[in-house]
Amino acid sequence: MKYKVIICDDDLAQASNLALKLGIAAMMQPEEVELEIGTTAQNANEVLSYLNEHPLDGGIYFLDIELGDNQDDINGVDLAEEIKKLDQRAQIVFVTAYDEYMELTYQRRIGSIDYINKSNSDLQQRLNETVRDAVNNLAKANFSKKMTFSYRLGRIIRNVNIDDIYYISTTRAPHKLCLVRNDGTAEFAGDIKNIDQQNEFLKKVSQSYLVNPKNIAQINLKKNEIGFPNGDVIKFSRRFTYVMKGMINTYNLKQNSYRI
Incomplete structure (x- = not known):
């Protein structure tokens, strides 16, 4: 089963590093699981434009919470809310350097499946486990969808x-x-x-x-x-x-x- 992964981080080096680690995480999954990077974006508009052109039903999103230097820029939490409107089964993962934003994601009821600190010494292992959880969530949702007419x-x-x-x-x-x-x-x-x-x-x-x-x-x-x-x-x-x-x-x- 192929799953699309969307990365959004305004630091291109950080985004590239995350994409590399996700490639490793993909190899840790069962043989039938395939991850494909849909886009590596540096701002919210790039993600939303991608989704409008390539609609997803159950994408896996790794979002930095702090996007852009301006106060008016859409942050990762705002982006997650917009993603949920376009992809109801979206698997949201926040990857950030600031733990203090975690409470904000709960207050906004984003329904993220993980909140990962970029500086974690076990970042790779955490990503392996998070990808596994996201894939399991989508597999269960797919089974439920097969049993339901909407x-x-x-x-x-x-x-x-x-x-x-x-x-x-x-x-x-x-x-x-x-x-x-x-x-x-x-x-x-x-x-x-x-x-x-x-x-x-x-x-x-x-x-x-x-x-x-x-x-x-x-x-x-x-x-x-x-x-x-x-x-x-x-x-x-x-x-x-x-x-x-x-x-x-x-x-x-x-x-x-x-x-x-």
Whole structure:
């Protein structure tokens, strides 16, 4: 698994030294873990510009708290807050020469995973362990994400366990979908083609329907119908009959005693 690392330090020599040590830390990780430096920046704007051009979902960020000499410059704590807006699963690590800033990161509730003093005699070992922790956090988050379907209602993001979903269908309104789950329904803006491509647990059975095979109660191959535990019955396209037969075999689904 490849993880992007972002370094921000206004001292280029310090940033280069940190990048070198992170390269060593990467070699201390399991074989399947790969770290890649996305950018080595000297100010907050460079980091934010990079993220706008290369959006990340779970980057690992090593930030110096004191950035720039001017009082108006964005410091590392401010930058961390902006990063969290762009990358919600960001793993923030503060690397600084000043321990007195640690309390500030707690007060601002940044949620950093570590605060490392540059002058630590065991800096390399600390970086090895911090990288390991960041990778473990992201691995757990990735697993959780695989078990969750997310959709947006206005500014609110809702998360639903995939095992609770019966099917997703188009509606009469353009670009609006209907999510049917075990406890009700919800409509949200989206494109069924994109939902299909982004969610492996759903299976396409027509231009209008994506179904969760685990929650199919019954399949009628003669009538091209799929039944669900809540009593809903939807139609699948005849050209998807082979898909239905495959699901019957794979998931041991119940089918009516009809023959085509």
